[in-house]
Each structure stands twice: as C-alpha cells, then as structure tokens.
Amino acid sequence: MHVTNEDHSHCGCCHDHGHEHEHTHDHEHAHGEQPKDEDTAVLAYMLDHNKHHAQELAVIAKHLREQGKEEAAAQVERGVEDFEKGNMRLSIALSLLK
Numbered sequence: 001m002h003v004t005n006e007d008h009s010h011c012g013c014c015h016d017h018g019h020e021h022e023h024t025h026d027h028e029h030a031h032g033e034q035p036k037d038e039d040t041a042v043l044a045y046m047l048d049h050n051k052h053h054a055q056e057l058a059v060i061a062k063h064l065r066e067q068g069k070e071e072a073a074a075q076v077e078r079g080v081e082d083f084e085k086g087n088m089r090l091s092i093a094l095s096l097l098k
Contacts, residue, residue: 040097047090054083 057080064073 036097040094043090043094043097047087047094050083050087050090054080054087057083 057076061073061076061080064070064076
C-alpha cells in the first residue's frame with residue numbers, strides 16, 4: 001500500500017486536494033490486465049472516493065451560497081447531482097459483481 005497526496009487534473013486544471021488517498025495493491029500486475037476481483041475492489045474504491053468528492057463539492061456549494069454567489073452554487077450543486085447519478089450507476093455495477 002502507498003499513500004499519496006494526489007494532484008488531479010480536471011478540465012485542464014491541476015489542483016492539490018489537501019487530503020491523502022490510499023491505493024492498495026495486494027499483488028503485482030500489469031495495469032489494464034487486472035483480475036476480476038481486483039476490478040471489483042477498484043470499483044468499490046472509486047465509488048467511495050467519488051462519494052467523498054461529492055461531499056466536498058456540497059460543502060463548496062454551501063460556502064458559495066453563503067457568499068451570495070447563487071449561480072455558482074447552483075452549478076456546483078448540479079455537479080453534485082451528476083456525481084450522485086454516476087455513483088448510483090457504479091453502485092449498481094458493484095452489486096452485480098458481488
């Protein structure tokens with residue numbers, strides 16, 4: 001297992017999340033050639049990871065609204081809704097694999 005403080009690139013912008021993410025690999029493999037059980041583990045990790053980001057975005061929307069930036073807050077909230085829709089699909093896929 002290794003822990004990183006990840007930089008993510010979204011829409012061409014790089015930023016530091018300010019929190020750490022753990023990436024666990026119990027065995028060696030070539031990326032793109034993962035066993036099915038590892039695919040399930042990565043899918044579960046990504047679902048949890050995305051839920052965390054949706055929560056972070058909801059807090060940002062709240063802060064924007066408190067600053068009177070209503071339209072920006074509304075757009076972030078719509079993004080959170082999209083995250084939640086994607087997370088629902090990932091959750092369904094994960095339940096189909098278990």
